[in-house]
Amino acid sequence: MKSILKLCFIPLLCLYGFTLSAAPDKPQYNRINLQAQASEEVNNDRMQVQLSAQAENKDPAIVAKQINADMTWAIQVIQPYKNIKTSTGNYTTHTAYQKSVFQHWVGQQALILESGDVETLSTLIGQLQTKLQIKSMQFIVSTELRKNSEDKLISEALAAFKARSQLIQKNMNAKAYKIVNMTISTSPHRRPPIIMTEMRTTSMMKAPAVESGTSEIKVTVSGTIELIE
Numbered sequence: 001m002k003s004i005l006k007l008c009f010i011p012l013l014c015l016y017g018f019t020l021s022a023a024p025d026k027p028q029y030n031r032i033n034l035q036a037q038a039s040e041e042v043n044n045d046r047m048q049v050q051l052s053a054q055a056e057n058k059d060p061a062i063v064a065k066q067i068n069a070d071m072t073w074a075i076q077v078i079q080p081y082k083n084i085k086t087s088t089g090n091y092t093t094h095t096a097y098q099k100s101v102f103q104h105w106v107g108q109q110a111l112i113l114e115s116g117d118v119e120t121l122s123t124l125i126g127q128l129q130t131k132l133q134i135k136s137m138q139f140i141v142s143t144e145l146r147k148n149s150e151d152k153l154i155s156e157a158l159a160a161f162k163a164r165s166q167l168i169q170k171n172m173n174a175k176a177y178k179i180v181n182m183t184i185s186t187s188p189h190r191r192p193p194i195i196m197t198e199m200r201t202t203s204m205m206k207a208p209a210v211e212s213g214t215s216e217i218k219v220t221v222s223g224t225i226e227l228i229e
Contacts, residue, residue: 028226029226030172030174030226030227030228030229031180031224031225031226031227032168032224032225032226032227033222033223033224034161034164034165034168034222034223034224034225035161035220035221035222035223036157036158036160036161036163036164036220036221037157037160037218037219037220037221038153038154038156038157038160038218038219039153039216039217039218039219040149040152040153040216040217041214041215041216041217042141042145042146042149042214042215042216042217043141043212043213043214044139044140044141044212044213044214044215045116045141045142045145045212046114046115046116046139046140046141046142047114047115047116047118047121047122047137047138047139047140047212048112048113048114048137048138048139048140049112049113049114049121049125049134049136049137050110050111050112050113050134050135050136050137051074051110051111051112051113051125051128051129051132051133051134051135052108052109052110052111052132052133052135053067053070053071053074053108053109053111053131053132054067054106054107054108054133055067055070055106055107055108056096056104056105056106056107057104057105058103058104058105059105060093060105060107063093063105063106063107064091064093064107066107067091067107067108067109070131070132071088071109071111073131074111074128074131074132075111077124077127077128078113078124078128081115081120081124083115083116083117083120084113084114084115084117084120084121084124085113085114085115086111086112086113087111087112088109088110088111088112089109089110089111089112090109090110091107091108091109092107092108092109093105093106093107093108094106110135111128111132113125116142118139118212139212139213139215140215141215141217146217149217150186150217150219153186153217153218153219154184154186154219154221156219157184157219157220157221158184158221160221161182161221161223165177165179165225168225168227169225169227172227174227174228174229175228175229176227176228177225177226177227177228178225178226178228179223179224179225180223180224180225180226181223181224182221182222182223182224183221183222183223184219184220184221185219185220185222186217186218186219186220187218187220
């Protein structure tokens with residue numbers, strides 16, 4: 001008897017599984033896609049500067065030695081400033097030609113500085129320009145300030161999404177609505193970097209005049225609602 005029951009039970013399971021997979025999807029009606037946004041201008045509170053140590057010579061070893069010396073000097077100058085974040089880029093070299101004739105090797109290495117103390121960093125840049133060249137400069141919003149702004153904007157964007165959903169419900173004469181899905185995205189807009197003209201001198205140069213400006217922080221709430229009749 002036990003063996004007969006097993007033989008009968010297996011095909012029933014297979015049939016049940018087939019019935020589930022073959023069932024058509026439930027039709028979806030009264031679904032509406034919408035989005036809402038909230039944004040604000042936030043003061044940039046951090047400054048980022050990229051400098052470069054450069055050298056050229058027919059002997060690549062001399063190029064590397066000069067760049068290494070300039071970078072070592074720069075790092076020693078920066079070392080006392082504990083509130084300035086420092087990182088270096090990769091050392092790169094390439095050959096320079098004129099009318100297909102080799103002229104010399106050109107090498108460079110980047111030095112990236114970042115700080116919330118804009119005045120101190122600007123002064124330091126003036127000192128570093130005696131041996132390094134400014135490649136670019138930009139102002140950004142700190143992680144903490146951006147998070148605080150985004151948290152506030154998320155609440156505002158969600159309230160706007162809710163208001164629009166209720167407006168659609170009212171105008172479509174629906175009894176209620178439910179949220180089917182929702183996505184929240186943030187997109188801080190940074191000011192593009194200021195490209196600086198390369199300068200090099202043997203004396204300390206005046207610190208560059210800078211203005212931090214603002215960045216736009218934006219939060220977008222996108223989703224789908226389903227009207228209930």
